[in-house]
Amino acid sequence: MRRLSSREDTGRTRPTTFAGPQGLAISFAKGNLMLESVKISRRQSEIRQALAGLVGKSDASADEIRSMESLDSEYRSNETRYRASLIAEDTERRDAGKDLETRSDREYADVLAGFEVRQVAAALDHGHQLTGQTAEIVQEMRSKGAYTGIPVPLEALEVRNTVSGGVVDPKQTLPIFDRLFPTSVASRLGVASVSIDHGAVEYPVATAGAVANWAASEGADLAAPVAFQTAESMLSPDHTLGARMQVSRKALKQVGGGLEMAIRRDMSAAIGAELDRAVLVGSGAAGQPTGLVTGATNNGLWAATWTAIKAEIVAFMQANSISDPGQVRMAMTPAMWSALDDAIWDAGSGITEWDRLAKHVGAGNIAKATQLPASTAILTVTAGGLAPAYLGLFGGVDLIRDPYSDAASGGLRLTGLLTTDLVIPRQVQLRVLDAA
Structure with a gap:
């Protein structure tokens, strides 16, 4: 079905936000899609680039040596944070996936609950204009079929x-x-x-496939395999x-x-x-x-x-x-x-x-x-x-x-x-x- 509009009834724009379980929120208001693990990964790349420029110097100054120590310490700290972020986001991602699997069905059922057959009858009788959820569902169905x-x-x-x-x-x-x-x-x-x-x-239905049998003796071959076959309904x-x-x-x-x-x-x-x-x-x-x-x-x-x-x-x-x-x-x-x-x-x-x-x-x-x-x-x-x-x-x-x-x-x-x-x-x- 058509997803909810990114505009309020007043016409003011609003950001489209997906809020998953356990606070996993991803905002598309400014085109950003940034998880904590991605931020850390990008910072690690920046640190590696900075270190690559410093370690090649044979006459590094005291400030540059202190900078290398600071970057090295931050890099090791970020590795721990990165692993923790992956664990937390993996759990949230699975929970969010379960929610997404049923969300579209729930939204469709909510909109369908407001479908009025009498609007359809009135439209066919004297040209009444379809409105609300009835018009939305009719428009969606027409977009998918003749x-x-x-x-x-x-x-x-x-x-x-x-x-x-x-x-x-x-x-x-x-x-x-x-x-x-x-x-x-x-x-x-x-x-x-x-x-x-x-x-x-x-609907493909398996008609032939794996066959289990015993070897007649040690080292003996099993019976010849049967090709996996299907019949289509x-x-x-x-x-x-x-x-x-x-x-x-x-x-x-x-x-x-x-x-x-x-x-x-x-x-x-x-x-x-x-x-x-x-x-x-x-x-x-x-x-x-x-x-x-x-x-x-x-x-x-x-x-x-x-x-x-x-x-x-x-x-x-x-x-x-x-x-x-x-x-x-x-x-x-x-x-x-x-x-x-x-x-x-x-x-x-x-x-x-x-x-x-x-x-x-x-x-x-x-x-x-x-x-x-x-x-x-x-x-x-x-x-x-x-x-x-x-x-x-x-x-x-x-x-x-x-x-x-x-x-x-x-x-x-x-x-x-x-x-x-x-x-x-x-x-x-x-x-x-x-x-x-």
Whole structure:
């Protein structure tokens, strides 16, 4: 995002200063960037130059000899100060680096908290001039991507909480899938989201590499090495999701400030539901990305017993080298959950097949998904830091006004366009169970 201006609201200039932890302050007001260690190092160079001119004299005077002694003493003292400065600045530099890694995200979240969707709606309706943080974010997004209408960051579509008295208390959110749509089945399956300004993002996945083996005898050679190889998975701006809504003239005049929450709810619900469906069962045709069910190559048989599911989990664990069923995440239809809950494993104890599944996998790792086809379940795992799938979100929502369709009634018709892509980098982290 655009960094804060070097001018106050009054127009007076001020120095731009970075203040790190433990007092490590670096001022750029006059073009200076000077650490204590650098000052000492420069002074040491000056001393060496002065000494070089003095030691070459065979007839040095008493004053010059005293000067050499003084410079030599200062040089040795500066060496100790120089080492101490390096130690102190190294600690401060590491702490400052940690602060810088998160500072830009915090600043962006602070500015984003003031983004007003109703300003965008007013701008599209009657040409209202965007102001404040809303204008700043729109300008920044336009500088990084091509938008036909007014760009809206996805985070701004989050429904924000309010407290008593109607005071808005916006959340600070990161640009990740599960924070935008907390009820998303895809997020519970471990699908990760990547925010991309433009272009494409590639994920190289190692497919072959180091091989460990034993020497047959003393002096014997090891087996021949295998070349390190990778397969690339690419997120490209190939799929465009559109969400359309219509706002009547009466609603524009009647709702007022409530229009903010109305647009957030409608856009968030429409985009969230369709993204979730596409991630799970996208057909890969007619503009849709290829979803998990459609793109999976590892398929098994579904049966309403823990034993049948366990066999698939065991094969899944072996393929991914994981050690506990609790690392597996699962999604199934409500009908499948009902069948498991009705199947009594031990009549005497009342334990059901669902109880056995939830005991080993964990009920919190199992989502009920109405988007899945009947008798279809999904198993995923995050292995080696790699998510089972990545959802690319290219920029924000491009919000465009249709000035013609509702011109006769004075209404406002909006179209929100979002460019996305989905990639499954490693098939062994995904299994789909279907009924026999």
